[in-house]
Amino acid sequence: MNPPIPAACLDHKDLGRLLYGMTTPQSSPSPDPGGALVPAPDDLALDTMAREAEESTAEPDHSRIPSAPPSFFGLLPGEVEAILVGAGWQRYRARQVLEWVYGKRTRNPAAMSNLGKTQREELTRLVDLGLPRIHKKIQSPGGDAVKYALELRDRARVESVAMLSKRGITLCVSSQAGCGMACVFCATGTLGLARNLKADEIVAQVVHMLETNDWQDPGFNVVFMGMGEPLANYAQTLKAIRVLNAEEGLRVGARRITVSTCGMVPQMHRLAKEGLQLGLAISLHATTDGLRDRLVPINRRYPLRELVRAAEFYAETTGRRVTLEYILLAGVNDRKGDAERLADMANSLPCKINLIPYNPVPQLPWQRPTDEAIQRFADWLFPRCPAVTLRWSQGGDIAAACGQLGAKG
Ligand code: SAH
Numbered sequence: 001m002n003p004p005i006p007a008a009c010l011d012h013k014d015l016g017r018l019l020y021g022m023t024t025p026q027s028s029p030s031p032d033p034g035g036a037l038v039p040a041p042d043d044l045a046l047d048t049m050a051r052e053a054e055e056s057t058a059e060p061d062h063s064r065i066p067s068a069p070p071s072f073f074g075l076l077p078g079e080v081e082a083i084l085v086g087a088g089w090q091r092y093r094a095r096q097v098l099e100w101v102y103g104k105r106t107r108n109p110a111a112m113s114n115l116g117k118t119q120r121e122e123l124t125r126l127v128d129l130g131l132p133r134i135h136k137k138i139q140s141p142g143g144d145a146v147k148y149a150l151e152l153r154d155r156a157r158v159e160s161v162a163m164l165s166k167r168g169i170t171l172c173v174s175s176q177a178g179c180g181m182a183c184v185f186c187a188t189g190t191l192g193l194a195r196n197l198k199a200d201e202i203v204a205q206v207v208h209m210l211e212t213n214d215w216q217d218p219g220f221n222v223v224f225m226g227m228g229e230p231l232a233n234y235a236q237t238l239k240a241i242r243v244l245n246a247e248e249g250l251r252v253g254a255r256r257i258t259v260s261t262c263g264m265v266p267q268m269h270r271l272a273k274e275g276l277q278l279g280l281a282i283s284l285h286a287t288t289d290g291l292r293d294r295l296v297p298i299n300r301r302y303p304l305r306e307l308v309r310a311a312e313f314y315a316e317t318t319g320r321r322v323t324l325e326y327i328l329l330a331g332v333n334d335r336k337g338d339a340e341r342l343a344d345m346a347n348s349l350p351c352k353i354n355l356i357p358y359n360p361v362p363q364l365p366w367q368r369p370t371d372e373a374i375q376r377f378a379d380w381l382f383p384r385c386p387a388v389t390l391r392w393s394q395g396g397d398i399a400a401a402c403g404q405l406g407a408k409g
Contacts, residue, residue: 074200077248169220176228199239231267265302268310272317287341330367339380352387
């Protein structure tokens with residue numbers, strides 16, 4: 001049985017209160033990280049993943065019919081303007097259309113009352129205002145988390161999650177269909193990579209979630225913590241971020257957008273130099289190369305020393321502290337020595353730590369520590385590094401919590 005869904009990202013001081021009353025601590029046999037069910041990628045596969053990510057560009061979109069208009073949601077305001085002006089429209093019309101779509105959240109051209117009749121008719125021949133079909137939408141019993149399975153043009157499916165907490169709305173988006181990183185504890189990692197998403201397919205997830213919820217929040221957060229490794233799909237992820245961030249678009253402040261990575265070091269350096277103040281979360285999960293090599297295979301390509309250096313560079317260049325995400329796996333990375341090494345690492349870096357009790361995935365052997373063990377780990381850390389939060393993922397009872405996306409059942 002899952003515990004009830006508490007608010008996300010609780011402060012350490014809230015912990016005791018929330019832990020009190022939680023149910024079913026599990027007994028915790030220690031799975032052997034080397035004996036995971038999913039084969040880790042070999043060195044050649046790691047090299048290929050790293051190279052592809054480095055070469056990541058805006059590749060042609062094979063999922064579209066060649067004569068179809070481009071999706072509106074993959075276009076920067078200037079690109080919308082260029083298309084409309086190219087069709088003989090006046091420049092200011094682009095602003096009007098952008099205001100309807102992103103400001104007033106209206107995608108139906110017939111309702112765009114300040115456009116002329118012919119323009120209303122012509123618009124959908126110039127840009128595609130459609131969104132992916134909702135294959136499934138599941139609401140958590142408490143109503144504070146909604147998981148969407150969206151079907152893309154080529155039938156690829158991705159999942160997105162909207163969460164409501166006292167800190168406002170957080171929209172969790174996918175950057176790839178499946179994932180090639182093969183982190184051994186992650187449901188999406190078991191799927192393998194189907195394909196990279198295009199920028200419009202990422203932005204469309206946000207627009208979808210805003211349209212299909214009536215939650216009111218003037219400023220929402222977007223986190224790239226759904227399916228996929230955003231930095232392995234660098235160009236499209238960045239394009240989507242620029243569309244979301246645009247003054248004439250949804251105006252999501254860069255500080256409200258967080259990119260989460262398993263540790264694609266060259267892309268972390270590149271991201272630092274984009275001139276954006278994005279949040280960067282690093283899926284650390286282990287404090288020794290020996291363990292991290294097995295849990296997060298990309299570590300064999302970019303070991304901890306390089307990862308930490310990239311994190312430092314990111315923090316120095318952007319002026320933003322990075323977040324170290326640390327899932328707690330019973331008997332694997334939840335011992336006192338792990339906490340001590342984590343604290344040392346955190347103290348040498350401008351960062352905060354986000355502890356995430358593991359969300360069990362069917363068919364995978366990993367276990368969540370008992371509530372007492374989670375508390376103990378946080379207590380070891382807390383006096384040494386005060387910036388610790390414990391994330392009780394929302395959506396656990398609808399398989400929408402971190403790392404459960406793509407899980408069957
Ligand atoms: N590829 C990116 C984003 C993926 S998911 C990354 O690795 O950061 C976002 C977070 O959920 C990552 O920290 C990931 O390691 C974590 N995660 C994966 N499976 C999980 C699970 N079953 N329980 C809790 N967190 C999990």
